[in-house]
Amino acid sequence: MPDKERQASATLLAVDELKRLIFTGELSADSDHLESELASRLGMSRTPVREAALKLETLGLLQVRPRKGVRIAALSMQDMTDIYDLLIQLEGHAAGLAAAAGHSRQDLAQLRGSIREMEAMLWADNRIEWAKADERFHNELISLGGNDRLAGFVAMLNDQVRRARNITLKLRPSLAKSNEDHQRLFRAVVKGDGELARELLVEHRRRAAGSLLELLQQMGLKRV
Amino acid sequence: MPDKERQASATLLAVDELKRLIFTGELSADSDHLESELASRLGMSRTPVREAALKLETLGLLQVRPRKGVRIAALSMQDMTDIYDLLIQLEGHAAGLAAAAGHSRQDLAQLRGSIREMEAMLWADNRIEWAKADERFHNELISLGGNDRLAGFVAMLNDQVRRARNITLKLRPSLAKSNEDHQRLFRAVVKGDGELARELLVEHRRRAAGSLLELLQQMGLKRV
DNA sequence: GTACAGCATAATGTATACGTAAAAAAATGT
């Protein structure tokens, strides 16, 4: 059997790599970069880099500015509150849909698995892996809602705040409380109680958003 | 003074023009088009057309498919219900924010103007202009909510259903009922009652979405 | 020393060229 993995296009590689550079902060917020510079950095010509930049622009991660190159988007506190307000509404609605859809225990197996994983990582005090499992849990829940566009919007907003979330991840207190929330949310979904699932999700996210914003303010970060 | 209007870039022209062709149906749903074909049609080279296509792809209006050209996105009934479900949530939330923000009568002048315009167009039986004023009203309301990303998402979803909406515009009954809704919604916003504004918006949109979907089903359109 | 004009420079926006891979067409054998 020949190589199974298909040859990814340079443009898609550029999208992934630029995202990575943005999320890790290697390309810092509000910094400018020439297309040619990024191209040589990624080992390709300007064309795929430019195409990737245009995609990332519509995703809100950067701006392509005439003759100024690419500017990595930074978020003000207002942006952060706007994004979290939206995220809470969208995820809350999705949680309601997921619960109301009446999924079988089989459908919810992955969700349960993510919760278990989070518990394990909590014990192991591994925040990185805990955060990954947390995101998996939320993504699975949203998928169970069944509205792909909603899931897309949520993914987009999550990408926009990923840098900020990474910064504060190490400092956030009480991941244990988070795990309790997930347990209760899961039970609400199993029960098929959409309204309860929605409320629990909203409360859960609201608290997380609040503590994240507080942390950023304590750190004195005006733009992230 | 030299020409004040700045020379729009070919890529932005291509975006606008392709949007227009998609909205009017000149590029019909599920149809395929070569990049070179579109380029000569728009009187430019492949590059800006391709860049525009990539942008429109992330906006959900078409797909760029390897060696098949661009395919104009068609919506299934499921897509339509997903989109309207999302639109209702987002606009409802925005209406609540707009009302709760406690805007002055001055801030609401444009909103009032759009309502007046709709009433006038209702009397004149001009559905095209009525629809434009209707969209203006909704956009202004959302802007008053103050969350630009929310407004962007709504605009994106509106673009995705624009074709379908155009098709059914001529057939929709009772625009008068719509106008009543707007009046009541406006009063709720003036009063600063966020919860009421939200409910009114949600009901208003739900009914409109329901009748639109019903019309499409009656017409036997599986994909629009 | 300051202001302005003209020029040089640099980076984008767009066009074009080209290699590659997939699809279509043709040819060959059974």
Added chain:
DNA sequence: ACATTTTTTTACGTATACATTATGCTGTAC
């Protein structure tokens, strides 16, 4: 006649070349 292999064509993905235009610098005038 049908299946299979080979050839040819086609359209994209990417690289490169070029034109355009903003920006900054330099020089000159006041």
